[in-house]
Amino acid sequence: MSVSTENFIKAIYLQNQREGTDVKPGTLAKMLRITNAASTDMARSLAAKNLIVYTKYKPLSLTPEGQLLAMNVLRKHRLWETFLHQTLQLSLHEIHREAEMLEHFTSDFLSEKIDCFLGYPATDPHGDPIPTADGQARNDAQSIALSTADAGKIYTIVRLFSSDADFFDFCAANHIALNSEIKLERHFEHQKMSEISIKGQHLVLNETFTKVIYVQTKS
Amino acid sequence: MSVSTENFIKAIYLQNQREGTDVKPGTLAKMLRITNAASTDMARSLAAKNLIVYTKYKPLSLTPEGQLLAMNVLRKHRLWETFLHQTLQLSLHEIHREAEMLEHFTSDFLSEKIDCFLGYPATDPHGDPIPTADGQARNDAQSIALSTADAGKIYTIVRLFSSDADFFDFCAANHIALNSEIKLERHFEHQKMSEISIKGQHLVLNETFTKVIYVQTKS
DNA sequence: ATAATTTTTTAAGCTCACTTAACTTTTAAT
DNA sequence: ATTAAAAGTTAAGTGAGCTTAAAAAATTAT
Numbered sequence: 001m002s003v004s005t006e007n008f009i010k011a012i013y014l015q016n017q018r019e020g021t022d023v024k025p026g027t028l029a030k031m032l033r034i035t036n037a038a039s040t041d042m043a044r045s046l047a048a049k050n051l052i053v054y055t056k057y058k059p060l061s062l063t064p065e066g067q068l069l070a071m072n073v074l075r076k077h078r079l080w081e082t083f084l085h086q087t088l089q090l091s092l093h094e095i096h097r098e099a100e101m102l103e104h105f106t107s108d109f110l111s112e113k114i115d116c117f118l119g120y121p122a123t124d125p126h127g128d129p130i131p132t133a134d135g136q137a138r139n140d141a142q143s144i145a146l147s148t149a150d151a152g153k154i155y156t157i158v159r160l161f162s163s164d165a166d167f168f169d170f171c172a173a174n175h176i177a178l179n180s181e182i183k184l185e186r187h188f189e190h191q192k193m194s195e196i197s198i199k200g201q202h203l204v205l206n207e208t209f210t211k212v213i214y215v216q217t218k219s
Numbered sequence: 220m221s222v223s224t225e226n227f228i229k230a231i232y233l234q235n236q237r238e239g240t241d242v243k244p245g246t247l248a249k250m251l252r253i254t255n256a257a258s259t260d261m262a263r264s265l266a267a268k269n270l271i272v273y274t275k276y277k278p279l280s281l282t283p284e285g286q287l288l289a290m291n292v293l294r295k296h297r298l299w300e301t302f303l304h305q306t307l308q309l310s311l312h313e314i315h316r317e318a319e320m321l322e323h324f325t326s327d328f329l330s331e332k333i334d335c336f337l338g339y340p341a342t343d344p345h346g347d348p349i350p351t352a353d354g355q356a357r358n359d360a361q362s363i364a365l366s367t368a369d370a371g372k373i374y375t376i377v378r379l380f381s382s383d384a385d386f387f388d389f390c391a392a393n394h395i396a397l398n399s400e401i402k403l404e405r406h407f408e409h410q411k412m413s414e415i416s417i418k419g420q421h422l423v424l425n426e427t428f429t430k431v432i433y434v435q436t437k438s
Numbered sequence: 439a440t441a442a443t444t445t446t447t448t449a450a451g452c453t454c455a456c457t458t459a460a461c462t463t464t465t466a467a468t
Numbered sequence: 469a470t471t472a473a474a475a476g477t478t479a480a481g482t483g484a485g486c487t488t489a490a491a492a493a494a495t496t497a498t
Binding site for chain 1 (some may be wrong): 247303306309313316317320324325326329332333
Binding site for chain 1 (some may be wrong): 476478
């Protein structure tokens with residue numbers, strides 16, 4: 001599969017995960033920095049290849065074949081991120097950019113070797129689950145997005161589900177990191193903003209951020 | 220630069236190295252498994268980009284810019300080969316295939332990290348010199364191709380300058396490996412074939428093979 | 439030196455992954 | 469419910485990197 005195809009399929013999967021919401025060509029166009037026209041075109045052509053289900057003006061979804069492809073690309077991406085971070089000491093800021101390229105040019109054979117070398121990790125350095133070689137998503141059942149968490153409770157950060165450099169810059173500047181303790185002080189209005197405290201510091205986060213910070217109740 | 224461009228430039232460089240001879244579109248077409256027409260087309264377009272010097276019906280050569288690009292791609296290729304072999308335990312058979320893909324999608328930043336991790340090696344697992352970050356070829360002055368070596372003398376194998384899987388299979392099956400001792404028994408006829416002995420075994424090699432086995436006089 | 443063969447080049451055409459521009463459908467606002 | 473705005477779609481066109489087929493030049497064989 002081509003780079004464009006893999007990225008399109010991956011974007012559908014990720015968007016479905018991050019927001020529960022419908023995915024339409026426009027959303028993907030923004031994610032992939034192409035025009036709506038190109039996105040619609042791609043949707044039609046991938047539907048013809050039986051990778052996605054697509055009817056004009058309706059939301060897109062992955063077929064089982066598309067899902068498998070998404071898992072395979074995401075597996076390679078996350079294995080590379082883990083590898084680049086653990087072995088080559090690249091920072092959390094740097095790994096995404098490199099993995100974004102390498103994921104498309106890594107054979108199944110090589111990804112197996114990397115997986116083996118790393119000792120079959122379950123998650124990457126952002127806490128994102130690494131799909132298995134047979135295409136299973138390996139979902140973390142007990143973690144929830146901060147946006148859906150309860151005000152007043154204390155949680156542990158288990159996942160930073162983003163690929164936005166600005167978000168990671170913000171995290172680095174504000175002690176938001178995996179395994180850190182975080183208190184959700186309160187949600188404002190219709191959950192559009194939330195106040196948290198971390199390492200004694202109080203912060204107000206917008207919805208975009210609270211949707212990608214995944215937490216678990218302290219056990 | 221695109222994958223096609225990088226491969227074209229790399230092929231010119233490698234062909235110049237392996238045979239001292241002229242490189243014309245047909246040679247590159249065979250190496251890259253494209254038609255002569257496509258090769259000629261590519262030559263014209265890369266000349267327009269000032270990467271190669273090209274006049275109709277004449278041999279091609281690299282400009283300084285083209286040379287730099289070749290060094291950069293080759294550097295990444297050989298760093299990956301070294302890394303895949305040393306760190307991920309891929310065999311000499313497997314590393315070329317993977318490096319051939321990864322070389323085109325590796326930032327200068329990442330290749331630096333790999334180089335550092337490996338301790339700035341001078342050669343890859345085939346004995347091929349790894350160009351420096353500033354684009355120097357790092358040539359091994361004292362090694363020569365077996366085809367130009369003296370009959371009756373004993374040498375040490377220092378480089379297997381090939382990317383042909385069949386050649387490496389042959390090497391593996393006949394104890395031809397880096398640092399092995401090899402005796403050049405004699406050249407037949409117009410140097411088209413040569414007899415060697417290695418680990419007590421006598422073999423006759425064709426010119427293609429003797430041109431890619433590089434040796435040094437035992438010191 | 440001439441002819442036969444091989445190599446190189448040109449021309450026309452294809453697919454992929456885009457673009458812009460015009461148009462249609464859906465969604466949101468009043 | 470109607471209308472304005474936003475989103476989605478279609479159509480036409482582009483450039484890269486190929487292909488096949490035909491023509492031109494260079495090489496080789498006699």
